[in-house]
Amino acid sequence: MQFIDRTTVKVIAGNGGHGKSAFRREKFVQKGGPSGGDGGRGADIIFKVDNNMNTLLDFRYHRKFQGDNGENGDIKNQYGRNAEPCYVKVPQGTLVKDADTGEVLADLTEIGQEAVIAKGGRGGRGNAKFANSANRAPTFAELGEPGETRNLQLELKLLADVGLVGYPSVGKSSLVASVSAARPEIAEYHFTTITPVLGVVNVGDYGDEKTFVMADIPGLIDGASEGVGLGHDFLRHVERTKVIIHIVDASGMEGRDPVDDYYKINKELKIYSEKIARRPQILACNKMDLPGAEENYGRLKELAAAEGIAIFPISAATKQGVQELINHVAKVLDEYVEEPEEEEGVKVYDANAEEDKDAITITRDISGDFVVSGKSLEKLVAMTNFGNDEAVRRFQYIWRIKGIDKLLREKGIKEHDTVHIGEMEFEFRD
Numbered sequence: 093m094q095f096i097d098r099t100t101v102k103v104i105a106g107n108g109g110h111g112k113s114a115f116r117r118e119k120f121v122q123k124g125g126p127s128g129g130d131g132g133r134g135a136d137i138i139f140k141v142d143n144n145m146n147t148l149l150d151f152r153y154h155r156k157f158q159g160d161n162g163e164n165g166d167i168k169n170q171y172g173r174n175a176e177p178c179y180v181k182v183p184q185g186t187l188v189k190d191a192d193t194g195e196v197l198a199d200l201t202e203i204g205q206e207a208v209i210a211k212g213g214r215g216g217r218g219n220a221k222f223a224n225s226a227n228r229a230p231t232f233a234e235l236g237e238p239g240e241t242r243n244l245q246l247e248l249k250l251l252a253d254v255g256l257v258g259y260p261s262v263g264k265s266s267l268v269a270s271v272s273a274a275r276p277e278i279a280e281y282h283f284t285t286i287t288p289v290l291g292v293v294n295v296g297d298y299g300d301e302k303t304f305v306m307a308d309i310p311g312l313i314d315g316a317s318e319g320v321g322l323g324h325d326f327l328r329h330v331e332r333t334k335v336i337i338h339i340v341d342a343s344g345m346e347g348r349d350p351v352d353d354y355y356k357i358n359k360e361l362k363i364y365s366e367k368i369a370r371r372p373q374i375l376a377c378n379k380m381d382l383p384g385a386e387e388n389y390g391r392l393k394e395l396a397a398a399e400g401i402a403i404f405p406i407s408a409a410t411k412q413g414v415q416e417l418i419n420h421v422a423k424v425l426d427e428y429v430e431e432p433e434e435e436e437g438v439k440v441y442d443a444n445a446e447e448d449k450d451a452i453t454i455t456r457d458i459s460g461d462f463v464v465s466g467k468s469l470e471k472l473v474a475m476t477n478f479g480n481d482e483a484v485r486r487f488q489y490i491w492r493i494k495g496i497d498k499l500l501r502e503k504g505i506k507e508h509d510t511v512h513i514g515e516m517e518f519e520f521r522d
């Protein structure tokens with residue numbers, strides 16, 4: 093199983109239904125009052141954590157999610173139905189970012205957790221809502237608000253229980269392959285593994301249905317904590333694991349000393365993150381089937397005793413000692429007590445924050461046109477039916493009380509200059 097931990101998707105929330113413009117027709121009544129109903133809300137796009145998903149693989153084939161539109165309002169004050177929200181299942185640990193702004197929209201860490209990622213548009217109001225003492229028979233209704241559209245970047249930090257660290261070619265992938273159904277690439281050259289691979293380990297002997305997840309990451313080398321080699325990008329995956337299996341090549345077949353290797357890798361881990369350095373380690377001395385391994389193992393045992401860590405002689409090739417290692421890992425995981433999660437300070441976007449919605453800014457584009465921007469004003473433009481004189485008059489009224497003419501004049505606007513708001517373009521006239 094190739095593990096994908098980053099992908100992009102597009103979400104399009106539903107548009108609000110349009111408001112209706114209509115009048116009551118009753119027997120003996122020439123023209124009744126306005127009776128156009130409001131449109132319904134468009135579908136929100138809601139992400140929900142599903143405990144049956146482990147990867148973002150599904151998103152490779154399904155890259156776009158679109159919510160239904162709200163129903164239009166109708167005559168006789170009938171409201172359009174709200175659209176059902178569109179649920180998108182994601183695995184636990186998915187971080188959702190706006191791909192265009194980089195803003196974190198949600199950090200989905202709990203089973204069942206939900207987050208509104210794109211809001212459906214509000215339904216347009218029917219003409220009944222616009223009746224007042226000055227205008228008892230308005231002929232216009234609002235259009236539905238467009239739903240939010242976003243390009244997203246999804247990131248999944250592997251929620252592996254065990255992380256494998258060690259120099260290239262010490263046999264990390266070979267170990268994963270020997271204890272799980274995962275089939276990572278294995279070869280004698282360095283950096284065979286270039287992306288993390290997850291393996292689900294069945295703890296046969298130890299418990300009946302017990303499993304844990306092991307993450308194979310690219311090999312680390314000197315300077316890894318500063319970005320040398322490939323391992324650096326993947327160390328963040330190890331941050332969320334509970335236990336580290338530190339693998340050394342006991343045979344020293346590549347000319348390095350496994351005792352040195354152990355200290356060097358730990359130095360890199362410590363520079364990268366204190367949190368990783370505090371993780372309990374289990375030392376796996378691999379390639380015990382090769383000559384010279386026994387001798388080095390003697391010294392590695394002394395090291396383990398001095399460091400107070402568990403040590404296992406194994407051969408991923410012959411599977412010698414592997415079951416003992418797995419049983420021990422299972423036991424450590426069983427006794428594992430979660431370290432209190434420090435505040436990571438991920439700022440999560442709040443879909444309901446009202447701040448600055450009314451703020452209006454005016455800029456000039458390259459051709460000298462005036463660009464008026466502001467969330468609530470852009471929304472008003474999108475929801476106004478400019479084909480209806482009355483709707484246009486209402487728009488002009490709101491424009492005036494917001495003082496936008498004055499703001500434009502301050503910026504030096506002249507008769508016949510062009511003004512853009514959202515998708516609309518106007519000619520400025522006094």
Ligand SMILES: Nc1nc2c(ncn2[C@@H]2O[C@H](COP(=O)(O)OP(=O)(O)OP(=O)(O)O)[C@@H](O)[C@H]2O)c(=O)[nH]1
Nearest residue numbers: 260261262263264265266279283284285311408409
């Ligand atoms: N004799 C012997 N060879 C082994 C053993 N484990 C792994 N190898 C060999 O060592 C080489 C490297 O193994 P990998 O499992 O690819 O090593 P890795 O640590 O995943 O390497 P990178 O992905 O490059 O970091 C391969 O040629 C394996 O066949 C072992 O227990 N005994």
Ligand SMILES: [Mg+2]
Nearest residue numbers: 264265284285
């Ligand atoms: Mg590998």
